Amino acid sequence: MTGEDCEDCPCGGDGGPVQPSIYTDRRARMEVQRRDIAKLLATVGGLTAIASLTAPLAGLTQVFERGYNGPVYSDGVHLVDGEGERISEDRLAEGEQLTVFPEPRPGIEDAPTLLVRFPESAYGGGTNMAYTVSGYAAYSKVCTHAGCMVSDREGSTLVCPCHFGKFDPTAGAAVVGGPPGRPLPQLPITLTSDGFLVATGDFEAAVGPGGGE
Numbered sequence: 449m450t451g452e453d454c455e456d457c458p459c460g461g462d463g464g465p466v467q468p469s470i471y472t473d474r475r476a477r478m479e480v481q482r483r484d485i486a487k488l489l490a491t492v493g494g495l496t497a498i499a500s501l502t503a504p505l506a507g508l509t510q511v512f513e514r515g516y517n518g519p520v521y522s523d524g525v526h527l528v529d530g531e532g533e534r535i536s537e538d539r540l541a542e543g544e545q546l547t548v549f550p551e552p553r554p555g556i557e558d559a560p561t562l563l564v565r566f567p568e569s570a571y572g573g574g575t576n577m578a579y580t581v582s583g584y585a586a587y588s589k590v591c592t593h594a595g596c597m598v599s600d601r602e603g604s605t606l607v608c609p610c611h612f613g614k615f616d617p618t619a620g621a622a623v624v625g626g627p628p629g630r631p632l633p634q635l636p637i638t639l640t641s642d643g644f645l646v647a648t649g650d651f652e653a654a655v656g657p658g659g660g661e
């Protein structure tokens with residue numbers, strides 16, 4: 449599939465136990481805009497109109513754009529939820545997940561990250577266990593195929609709704625289905641002495657599409 453196929457993406461909502469995030473609202477607004485534009489195309493018709501409006505439509509398929517060249521995370525940066533609250537060790541039960549972000553600082557506005565928690569025994573090959581703590585692992589939420597948010601879930605499998613890319617969070621977010629060409633990059637995390645999750649560095653690989661596909 450290609451990015452153009454995203455015109456049919458069900459990107460409008462999170463599924464399963466995913467916690468609400470700023471991206472949920474953003475995608476919903478974008479979906480409304482996309483449908484409005486699609487109605488306009490149907491009304492106006494004609495190849496000229498289609499050609500002129502295709503580019504903006506395609507732009508809506510990529511819901512994350514990194515506008516910052518430096519590291520997203522660095523050693524000691526706290527993980528926070530959509531309200532900016534720091535993540536304590538007891539925040540998630542095993543099997544749960546949450547969309548988190550780097551604690552805001554100049555140059556960083558958005559960097560969606562999937563925080564998951566499983567029994568440590570559930571993790572197999574692929575997950576860098578030195579990057580996990582107390583059953584927590586963190587991966588970029590930006591799909592490595594075309595940049596949509598990996599916002600759905602089937603059992604323990606993380607699912608991107610755009611082209612149904614599937615990632616196994618217990619195996620280093622390895623691709624287990626769909627078109628993505630590489631895993632979701634893992635974020636090294638640890639706990640502070642007062643029990644909050646922080647990064648110990650940046651994502652192990654490039655965030656989003658490209659970067660080795």
Ligand code: FES
Nearest residue numbers: 591593594608613
């Ligand atoms: S953007 Fe295509 S599978 Fe995620």
